Amino acid sequence: MSMFHASQVDDASSLLMAPPTASLMRWVVIATLPGVLAMTYHFGLGVLSNIALASIMGVLLEAAMLHVRSRPIAPALTDTSALLTGVLLGASLPPASPWWLIGVGMLAAVVIAKQLYGGLGHNPFNPAMVGYALLLVSFPTYMTLWAPPQPLINDTLWAQVLGTLPTPQLDALSGATPLDAFKHKAEELSAQQFWLSSPLPEKTLTAWYTISLAWLAGGVLLLIKRIISWHIPAALLGSLVALAALFYLSDSDRFASPIFHLLTGATLFGAFFIATDPVSAATSQRGKLLYGAGIGVLIMVIRNLGGYPDAVAFAVLLMNLCVPLIDLYTVPRPTGHAKDAPGVPR
Amino acid sequence: MNQWQTLTHEGLWANNPALVQLLGLCPLLAVSTTVVNSLGLAIATLFVMVGASTAVSLVRHQVPSTVRLPAFVMIIAAFVTCAELLMAAYAYPLYQLLGIFIPLIVTNCAILGRADAFASRQPVGLAALDGLMMGVGFGSVLVVLGGLRELLGQGTLFSDMALLFGPFAANWQLTLVDDYQFLFFVLPPGAFFVAGLLIALKNVLDQRSAARALPAAASPRSERRVRVTGIIK
Numbered sequence: 001m002s003m004f005h006a007s008q009v010d011d012a013s014s015l016l017m018a019p020p021t022a023s024l025m026r027w028v029v030i031a032t033l034p035g036v037l038a039m040t041y042h043f044g045l046g047v048l049s050n051i052a053l054a055s056i057m058g059v060l061l062e063a064a065m066l067h068v069r070s071r072p073i074a075p076a077l078t079d080t081s082a083l084l085t086g087v088l089l090g091a092s093l094p095p096a097s098p099w100w101l102i103g104v105g106m107l108a109a110v111v112i113a114k115q116l117y118g119g120l121g122h123n124p125f126n127p128a129m130v131g132y133a134l135l136l137v138s139f140p141t142y143m144t145l146w147a148p149p150q151p152l153i154n155d156t157l158w159a160q161v162l163g164t165l166p167t168p169q170l171d172a173l174s175g176a177t178p179l180d181a182f183k184h185k186a187e188e189l190s191a192q193q194f195w196l197s198s199p200l201p202e203k204t205l206t207a208w209y210t211i212s213l214a215w216l217a218g219g220v221l222l223l224i225k226r227i228i229s230w231h232i233p234a235a236l237l238g239s240l241v242a243l244a245a246l247f248y249l250s251d252s253d254r255f256a257s258p259i260f261h262l263l264t265g266a267t268l269f270g271a272f273f274i275a276t277d278p279v280s281a282a283t284s285q286r287g288k289l290l291y292g293a294g295i296g297v298l299i300m301v302i303r304n305l306g307g308y309p310d311a312v313a314f315a316v317l318l319m320n321l322c323v324p325l326i327d328l329y330t331v332p333r334p335t336g337h338a339k340d341a342p343g344v345p346r
Numbered sequence: 347m348n349q350w351q352t353l354t355h356e357g358l359w360a361n362n363p364a365l366v367q368l369l370g371l372c373p374l375l376a377v378s379t380t381v382v383n384s385l386g387l388a389i390a391t392l393f394v395m396v397g398a399s400t401a402v403s404l405v406r407h408q409v410p411s412t413v414r415l416p417a418f419v420m421i422i423a424a425f426v427t428c429a430e431l432l433m434a435a436y437a438y439p440l441y442q443l444l445g446i447f448i449p450l451i452v453t454n455c456a457i458l459g460r461a462d463a464f465a466s467r468q469p470v471g472l473a474a475l476d477g478l479m480m481g482v483g484f485g486s487v488l489v490v491l492g493g494l495r496e497l498l499g500q501g502t503l504f505s506d507m508a509l510l511f512g513p514f515a516a517n518w519q520l521t522l523v524d525d526y527q528f529l530f531f532v533l534p535p536g537a538f539f540v541a542g543l544l545i546a547l548k549n550v551l552d553q554r555s556a557a558r559a560l561p562a563a564a565s566p567r568s569e570r571r572v573r574v575t576g577i578i579k
Contacts (some may be wrong), residue, residue, distance in 0.1 A: 138530040 038214035043187035046096025055086030098163035148201035162244035219272025235292030270312035355477025384492025388485030499531035551573030
């Protein structure tokens with residue numbers, strides 16, 4: 001959809017100064033560093049093994065697909081978009097995921113969601129989230145196995161990554177994310193009783209809070225460097241917090257607080273790094289606001305009323321589907337044209 | 347090619363209801379989780395298609411065109427009821443497994459489409475052959491789709507064939523991968539995905555044979571158009 005019309009038509013100078021794709025993508029990779037480092041600090045080297053495996057596979061699959069499609073390989077690889085897809089998917093998966101799980105996810109992301117639709121710039125769906133959604137639907141046991149915070153080096157890391165760890169040991173490692181734990185709390189427990197019962201292993205909440213704030217820091221870097229505009233994250237977070245507050249005020253025992261929804265789970269990561277993908281997001285500024293707000297609403301609806309504890313991937317994919325419609329109705333009116341002039345978009 | 351060969355080629359390949367007309371997708375996608383499910387629905391659909399096409403052709407001069415669609419639907423519904431009762435009598439477990447999708451054969455637009463577009467204008471023999479070939483074309487895609495989804499989703503082939511063929515078929519199951527499950531292919535999105543790949547495969551085969559049939563005179567260079575994907579030569 002990025003080719004539908006120029007991104008900021010009412011601000012032509014920014015178009016002339018727009019940096020090329022490669023440096024854009026490189027900056028996004030750099031901006032993921034705070035989040036990735038915070039995750040590694042709290043959840044161990046399994047985070048880095050995820051990202052390394054996913055990025056390597058992403059680049060190899062991209063090269064293989066470009067070769068099959070007889071397109072030039074070098075320029076497409078140096079734009080680092082496949083690498084970025086790998087980093088984003090790797091950061092979304094539970095730490096120390098087995099190699100085959102990452103492989104299936106990257107296959108869906110790069111081969112199916114990106115290259116089969118025509119390569120960079122033509123994919124209607126966010127590749128990393130297609131991979132994530134496919135894995136979440138297909139392998140729920142592996143995808144919900146999120147180990148509690150742990151030291152950097154873990155004895156079972158290799159066995160986990162190679163997929164050779166026996167199931168009982170694997171089950172012993174698993175934990176719940178805060179969103180998951182709250183969603184499955186006993187019905188009769190009030191929110192206060194739930195938190196007093198120390199439902200999560202030590203330091204879990206702090207770990208998630210710091211990771212979210214680290215993603216926010218990366219997002220701010222992207223805003224300062226003007227890689228992304230403020231519209232999508234602001235609309236997404238605004239609608240998410242507003243709706244979370246409404247739910248919370250209606251029944252604070254059943255629904256978690258807006259702060260909880262903002263700082264645990266993938267909210268901030270999704271708002272700055274997933275929803276802002278320039279290819280699959282809406283293009284005009286009004287369109288971006290609508291698109292972001294839609295994602296925020298869908299995240300809250302699925303989290304609070306649906307079957308899944310987190311919903312960033314599904315919300316982004318559903319709004320990706322709406323992008324052609326949003327783009328159709330939010331074409332900016334050129335300066336100087338009257339509102340109702342014939343041929344001028346409303 | 348005479349008319350009979352044309353009809354056979356159209357039904358099985360060139361105008362296949364599932365791969366080209368894209369009709370009857372609802373049962374195609376919903377039921378094709380295993381070979382046995384697919385085969386059960388394929389046989390029921392084939393029975394209804396042949397029966398309905400023949401019957402529609404028989405009464406084609408008696409039915410005024412203003413009420414032809416309701417009349418055809420009634421005829422199809424009668425055959426579906428027969429198929430349903432037969433399945434309940436001879437393959438009850440499968441009948442229970444397929445559930446609502448057996449009565450829903452009535453709404454399979456491939457059947458009504460052929461009844462209206464072909465059987466209502468042709469003599470009985472041709473109409474019956476068309477029904478048979480369209481039914482076999484639809485059914486074979488259904489079975490291939492079921493086989494692929496069973497293989498990719500559960501790592502088995504021909505599991506539970508006893509549901510259709512009785513205890514005789516109890517040990518037909520081939521387990522190709524032990525302890526394997528890939529839920530995506532078992533769930534409906536997998537059906538869309540595999541069906542899409544099958545359609546793509548058919549298009550590739552058609553393009554290849556068209557390119558082979560075409561003499562070298564019409565080289566791709568003669569036709570140039572603006573495109574955003576692929577190589578521009």
